[in-house]
Amino acid sequence: xxxxxxxxxxxxxxxxxxxxxxxxxxxxxxxxxxxxxxxxxxxxxxxxxxxxxxxxxxxxxxxxxxxxxxxxxxxxxxxxxxxxxxxxxxxxxxxxxxxxxxxxxxxxxxxxxxxxxxxxxxxxxxxxxxxxxxxxxxxxxxxxxxxxxxxxxxxxxxxxxxxxxxxx
Numbered sequence: 342x343x344x345x346x347x348x349x350x351x352x353x354x355x356x357x358x359x360x361x362x363x364x365x366x367x368x369x370x371x372x373x374x375x376x377x378x379x380x381x382x383x384x385x386x387x388x389x390x391x392x393x394x395x396x397x398x399x400x401x402x403x404x405x406x407x408x409x410x411x412x413x414x415x416x417x418x419x420x421x422x423x424x425x426x427x428x429x430x431x432x433x434x435x436x437x438x439x440x441x442x443x444x445x446x447x448x449x450x451x452x453x454x455x456x457x458x459x460x461x462x463x464x465x466x467x468x469x470x471x472x473x474x475x476x477x478x479x480x481x482x483x484x485x486x487x488x489x490x491x492x493x494x495x496x497x498x499x500x501x502x503x504x505x506x507x508x509x
Contacts, residue, residue, distance in 0.1 A: 342363060344365050344386060345364050346367050346369060346382055347369070348369055348370070348373075349368060350371045352369065352371070356373075367381070367382045367386070369382070394449065399426045404426060404427065404463065407460060408422065408445070411460060411463055411467060412467060415464065415467075415485040416467065420470050422443040422470060423442055426446060426447070427449045428449065431448035432448070436448060436465060438470065445466045445469075447463065447466065457488045457491075457492060458492045458496065461488060461489055461493070461496075462496075464486040468483050
């Protein structure tokens with residue numbers, strides 16, 4: 342991927358990036374010091390490529406199919422959610438759910454994990470549609486997934502964890 346930096350005398354504070362074909366165009370203020378420019382260009386290229394990767398992941402529809410399958414198998418198809426999608430901005434957890442509006446977000450990092458771990462993360466978030474907290478009742482429902490304990494250990498081994506094994 343090529344990167345083109347456009348310096349603008351009219352730009353004072355804002356920095357933007359867009360993809361044009363196979364080139365990423367980054368617009369920066371003309372007076373930005375070279376070191377800051379390099380850092381911003383790197384940051385903007387990373388953001389744009391992460392956004393594009395997440396768009397591709399979500400376009401495939403794999404999370405929705407996984408959620409449907411787990412819902413049928415473990416919840417008799419009773420659960421309803423408004424959206425389930427990969428997001429690029431979750432670094433301290435693998436997933437989150439807002440039960441009030443049925444929104445489920447899965448970190449894009451999960452896409453590269455083994456299928457049985459991805460299934461666990463989705464199962465965990467689906468369970469929040471029934472039990473909003475991490476109560477004993479919540480964990481009893483999560484344990485319906487046969488590899489729950491193994492998957493939780495796998496996620497804990499990957500890095501920063503909270504009381505729920507990095508999933509909320």
